[in-house]
Amino acid sequence: MSVATAEVPIAEPVKSFVSTTRKMLINGKWVEAASGKTFPTFNPATGDVLANIPDGQKEDIDRAVKAARAAFDKGPWRKITPSERGRLIWKLADLMEPHLEEFAQLESLDNGKPVTVARAADVPLAIDLFRYMAGWATKIEGNTIPISVPYTPGAQYHAYTLREPVGVVGQIIPWNFPLLMAAWKLGPALAAGCTIVLKPAEQTPLSALLLGELMCEAGLPDGVVNIITGYGETAGAALAAHPDVDKVAFTGSTEVGKLILNAAASNLKKVSLELGGKSPSLVLQDADLNAGIPGVASAIFFNHGQCCCAGSRLYVEKGIFDNVISGVVEQAKKIKVGPGMDPATDMGPLVSDEQQQRVLGYLESGVSEGAKAVVGGGRLGDKGYFVEPTVLVNTTPTMKVIQEEIFGPVVCAEPFTDLDEVITQANNSIYGLAAAIWTKDLSKAHRIAAQLQAGTVWINCHNIFDAALPFGGYKQSGWGREMGHDALELYTEVKAVCARL
Ligand code: ADP
Numbered sequence: 001m002s003v004a005t006a007e008v009p010i011a012e013p014v015k016s017f018v019s020t021t022r023k024m025l026i027n028g029k030w031v032e033a034a035s036g037k038t039f040p041t042f043n044p045a046t047g048d049v050l051a052n053i054p055d056g057q058k059e060d061i062d063r064a065v066k067a068a069r070a071a072f073d074k075g076p077w078r079k080i081t082p083s084e085r086g087r088l089i090w091k092l093a094d095l096m097e098p099h100l101e102e103f104a105q106l107e108s109l110d111n112g113k114p115v116t117v118a119r120a121a122d123v124p125l126a127i128d129l130f131r132y133m134a135g136w137a138t139k140i141e142g143n144t145i146p147i148s149v150p151y152t153p154g155a156q157y158h159a160y161t162l163r164e165p166v167g168v169v170g171q172i173i174p175w176n177f178p179l180l181m182a183a184w185k186l187g188p189a190l191a192a193g194c195t196i197v198l199k200p201a202e203q204t205p206l207s208a209l210l211l212g213e214l215m216c217e218a219g220l221p222d223g224v225v226n227i228i229t230g231y232g233e234t235a236g237a238a239l240a241a242h243p244d245v246d247k248v249a250f251t252g253s254t255e256v257g258k259l260i261l262n263a264a265a266s267n268l269k270k271v272s273l274e275l276g277g278k279s280p281s282l283v284l285q286d287a288d289l290n291a292g293i294p295g296v297a298s299a300i301f302f303n304h305g306q307c308c309c310a311g312s313r314l315y316v317e318k319g320i321f322d323n324v325i326s327g328v329v330e331q332a333k334k335i336k337v338g339p340g341m342d343p344a345t346d347m348g349p350l351v352s353d354e355q356q357q358r359v360l361g362y363l364e365s366g367v368s369e370g371a372k373a374v375v376g377g378g379r380l381g382d383k384g385y386f387v388e389p390t391v392l393v394n395t396t397p398t399m400k401v402i403q404e405e406i407f408g409p410v411v412c413a414e415p416f417t418d419l420d421e422v423i424t425q426a427n428n429s430i431y432g433l434a435a436a437i438w439t440k441d442l443s444k445a446h447r448i449a450a451q452l453q454a455g456t457v458w459i460n461c462h463n464i465f466d467a468a469l470p471f472g473g474y475k476q477s478g479w480g481r482e483m484g485h486d487a488l489e490l491y492t493e494v495k496a497v498c499a500r501l
Contacts, residue, residue: 007341008115014105017210018051024060024229025212027067028222034059039231041203044112044349045339045384051110053205056230058238061197064226065244068168068195071223077195080221086137089190092211092218093130096123099214103179103207108340110204111178112348112385113303115341125465126183129483132467133187140192140488147498155500162495165193166270167246169491170239172232172260173208174252175201175351176306176407181251182208184482186225187467189249192491197226197245199236201252203351205229232256243267249490250274251308254405254431254476272480272490274308274472276405277433280426281311281462282448284419284439285319291460292438293327296411299436299462301335301389304347305409306355308477309434311462312406314413315422321415325393328413329375332389337380349385350408356385359408366392366401371412397428405431419448427453432474436462455481 021038023030037055042048054060071077096103103126104118113122142161149155169189173181178200189196200208212227228235236256240248240263247270250260254275264271281296283289299311316324340348350356356379363377376390387408395402395412402412416422426435435454437445442459449457455473458464465471470484480490 007339008343010109010341011101011105013102014109017102017106018109018206021052022054022206022209022229024054024056025209025216025225025227026060026064027226028216033057033230034063039202041110041205042352043109044351045341047353047384051206053202053229056199056228056235058234060228060230061235061238061242064197064228065168065170065239065242067223067226068197069244071221072165072168072195075195075223076221077193077224082138082140082193085190085193086134088218088220089130089134089137089187092215092220093127093134095214095218096127096130096211099210100124100127103210105341106206106210107179107204108348110206111175111351112340114345114348116343116345117303118340122177122180125467126179129180129183129187129467133191133487136188136485136488137191140492142494145496157498157500159496159498162497163488163492164495166491166493167194168244169194169196170242170245170248171196171198172236172239172248172250172252173198173200175204176303176308178204179207179211182211184487185249185251188482188487189491190224192488194247194491195224197228197239199228199230199239202229202231237263240264241266245269247271247491257478270490272482273478274480274482275433275476275478276407276431277308277310277473277477278313278403278405278429278431279309279311279434279436279454280313280315280452281436282422282426282438283314283316283320283324284437284441284444285317286440287320287438288440288460289320289324289327293324294331295438295460295462296324296436297328297331300411301332301347301409302463304350304387306351306407307463308405309456309463310407311436312411313402313426314411315416315426316413318415318417321413325374325391325413328391328411332375332391335389337386337388339384347389347409350387351385353385355407356387359387359406359410362401362404362406362408363390363410366395366399366412369399369401371395371399371401376409397425403429423448423451427451430476433472433477434458
């Protein structure tokens with residue numbers, strides 16, 4: 001791997017966006033935190049302060065929930081037609097297009113990811129998600145149901161269901177795809193007619209705040225979307241526990257997901273969770289390795305391994321193991337690591353000092369338990385939060401690096417000889433978010449897909465997302481599915497109406 005250096009110039013609107021102390025959005029107004037406090041976000045490529053952000057806390061969450069409650073119970077949002085809701089969401093998507101470069105640069109500066117990736121993936125996917133969900137606003141339907149009611153012989157009924165918005169929704173999102181995660185959460189909630197308090201991750205709040213400006217410009221009524229920036233233990237915890245919030249939707253670590261669940265128990269608010277993963281990639285002897293080798297490498301190295309569905313366990317059929325590993329090592333060596341704002345960069349820094357320490361800690365733990373790094377294995381440079389793309393071999397099923405989510409550019413590779421055994425091994429995880437199979441035998445691939453305990457199974461591909469394709473986890477990877485029409489179920493209640501005729 002080599003270090004890239006030449007950075008693209010920061011666009012003027014981005015410079016001015018980051019150099020002004022930001023405000024939060026409550027009831028259509030941009031406001032400071034009630035305490036007046038702010039906190040810094042950092043540029044992960046340098047470790048320097050990037051911007052100052054309001055330190056929203058419980059009092060601010062209270063203000064935002066009150067606004068969302070009023071917008072839901074009394075405000076225009078409840079009365080607005082589904083068609084008008086759809087048009088507003090579509091308009092937001094249209095307003096995002098001319099700001100694509102600004103969004104991409106903010107993502108790169110705040111999160112560390114390559115600006116080229118944010119331009120090609122994060123921002124267009126977010127825009128597309130809003131357009132997809134705009135279409136659903138007019139298609140959320142109930143059913144008519146023929147009922148028999150045996151204990152009222154002779155009586156006739158007209159019975160049907162309504163799908164209604166769940167109410168005020170708290171949405172807590174992570175830092176790995178800041179804008180896209182905001183879109184995944186906001187799109188279906190708005191389509192369903194909910195009102196929202198969104199809390200972006202403290203590491204990466206900037207793109208959500210720019211999105212908030214465009215929501216105001218699109219004409220979303222006051223209080224429909226409120227954005228509170230702040231830390232998880234304060235703002236996030238207050239939102240998850242709030243008695244006037246009807247539902248909390250969370251994406252982040254399994255550990256914090258459990259805290260959210262406990263906090264939500266106070267008023268039994270509905271909960272959806274998109275949590276961690278330890279996703280296996282299975283490479284069979286007959287796989288097309290020209291596609292498979294770069295495929296399994298990008299499965300782990302895309303977004304620096306900071307994807308909940310990263311292909312972090314690589315199982316390769318024994319006869320091709322050495323060939324595949326040397327291919328993946330070659331791929332790792334070719335990766336240009338550098339600041340996200342350099343157009344030549346393939347892989348940026350990790351998001352924070354804390355994440356860098358966490359990933360380096362896992363590398364140490366793996367090596368101390370007997371694993372060997374055949375490429376990478378440490379920190380890169382002495383400035384910023386860079387970690388080398390790493391391939392670990394000689395791992396065993398009980399090691400921490402195999403059991404736990406590393407959330408960095410580290411893949412553990414093991415050979416296998418028996419297909420049934422490797423499927424058992426692939427399923428031997430507390431997680432069940434995603435899995436990938438590489439083979440030319442599609443019949444075999446579909447049979448394996450049916451046996452894998454994962455919310456998504458990719459065949460001869462990895463990290464393929466679409467607004468129409470549901471995403472979520474089995475086991476401790478979460479509850480519920482985001483995207484696709486399944487996402488609407490997270491934001492609607494079913495009401496059965498039964499009339500005696
Ligand atoms: P990661 O471990 O990947 O940083 P986290 O799960 O800690 O991710 O964070 C994801 C989101 O959850 C962030 O917005 C963070 O502020 C929030 N968060 C962290 N701790 C809590 C908590 N105790 N209650 C509610 N939200 C939290």
